[in-house]
Amino acid sequence: MSQTDFGETQAVFTPKPDLPPPAITVGIIGWVRGNLLPDWFNGAMTVLALIGLYFVIPPVVNWALLDAHFVGDSRKACKPNVQIVRDQVVTQATMPDGSTMEVTTSADRIVVPEGVVPNVRWERRMVEGVVRGKGREYAKVVVEKDVVIEGACWVFVGVRFDQFIYGFYPKSERWRPTVVIGIGLLMIIYMLTDGLPHRGRVAMFLLIPFPVIAFFMFSGGVMGMPHVDNSKWGGLVLTIIISSVAITGALPLGVALALGRRSQMPIIRWFCIIVIEFFRSVPMITILFMALVVLPLFLPPGTSFDQLLRVLIGVTIFIAAYTAEVVRGGLAALPTGQYEAANALGLGYWKMMRLIILPQALRIMIPAIVSLFIGIFKDTTLVQIVGLNDLLTMVQLAVTDAQWIGLSKEGYFFCGFVFFIFCFSMSRYSMYLERKLHTGH
């Protein structure tokens, strides 16, 4: 047998130094190669996507920003301030038999009046037309025509902005929702920022006294603030009220239902299973109608029960059922060793759940819970079916206003944009948390 060469062995082991990775795998070049052009198929996809974006982005940007009207207080501000005149032009017409002849026809021309700075752009387009002659004869003509480029009329949104945000809340009292929601948002941001002191206390304040304070601020009737009936609450404020009440209510209720579903006690377990499965297998619209029609049947006769409150209860239980299933998934995902270690240390059921199990289960489940809440925020638009004036309803009311007819594009664009801002920030936060959970302990 031949001698095998095992290489040289150092008598004293010295580790090799760390080298930087090859330049082609790092930096901008590395990123482009790795993400956009890793192979011919993905390279082709990148090119296709760029072409797609080219056809979508410029027209949208042009309409929404470059050609849009921002300043003004009436529809007039969006009307072009240039004159469109009909001009006589002489052009070649093609007869059905293929011969051509000269015809005179009219075409739009844009004239800028003296001393006016045009507020629109226009372009000259080739437009195909038909000229009818005697009898059935006709000719095809191609004329150049000036066409005003359409831009968004944000003046409409500007004029209706207060209604989109506050609904029919009285003008003089609108500072109240502004203050409440502003402070609430600031506290939420504070609570979610890493490394700030007393975040737990802020969270507790948000959870318990804040909703009560918020209610009195909205409703009034105390401390000299005039009462505002909740049928007047509306717009984005109402959307935020419904979704935040539903979310803060659904989380503890959902946790309770999830724990109940895993309970050893059959009555509790069955009750929780029935609630969860019932609310999960019924569409939200049905829940809203039931909250309106069925809920009063369970109440003593003669009690008038606020419509908004009924909707809030219905929506909260609906989301709680979904939250419960998400939390149950989190509980099931925890290794049994965590339960055993907590038991072995002598922690009872509630302490174990509070200190060991739920903090971990909720942490795993935050991304799923946030995406649930994003869904809920969007689903609040369904409340218009039971007569509440949320943001979308206010937009729909505005676009049917005779004065602003034909501006539904702007209204819905704005509405979609507002929803996008809220949902996208929630989604980014959840992605950030997910990354943190992966790299953290």
Next chain:
Amino acid sequence: MSDSATEIDVDQSRMKISDEVAIQITGMHKWYGSFHVLKDINLTVNQGERIVVCGPSGSGKSTLIRCINRLEEHQQGQILVDNVELTNDLKNIDTVRREVGMVFQHFNLFPHLTVLENCTLAPIWVRKMPKSEAEEIGMRFLETVRIPEQADKFPGQLSGGQQQRVAIARSLCMNPRIMLFDEPTSALDPEMIKEVLEVMIHLAEEGMTMICVTHEMGFARKVANRVIFMDQGEIVEQNEPEEFFNNPKSDRTQLFLSQILSH
């Protein structure tokens, strides 16, 4: 079979076995559904004893020690821990669990709490100890297991051996009279087994009552005063370590020992 414990010197001077009975198991049976896992277990453990339980996998050794702090329920027979009988009475279970510490194969530290918080959690919430006192005790036992400098880290940042030592410290913070070890070194890399065994030996030297399910035969020889061999849910043989290893009586024990000591 690694023999990490053989290089460690053991001071036997303080390992005194008292007459006081710590654990008394009589005629205990347990079933998982229709599967009979533990059959007629009779075992008396005195205060200060160090018992090693060994046997093939599935022999019921883990189940046996998990019955002692009621992580598993037995269906027949009697278990007395410090004269408290384990029944469905939650109060008794709480009393027993307060006196019995347990160390698991997979450490089962709480990953969302720091090392020190892992240690102080039970003293604060179960023993109602003030936080400062609990932290003092926590730091003392982290020093015992020789990792006080890791107190503010999270378990995920530690090596397996360090995590297991934290798990031991966590149990000790409850000041238990009995410690149960369920294969404490089986999930560890060979280089880390020794550091955990050293801590366990240190505990034994302090006179702790211990029941260890382990295959560390070096540890059994040096520390245990009794070795129990189990197979198919029964205690097959128990004896002093010297006798057990050199002169096993049952053929089943002989076969087992020949298999684990041959390499």
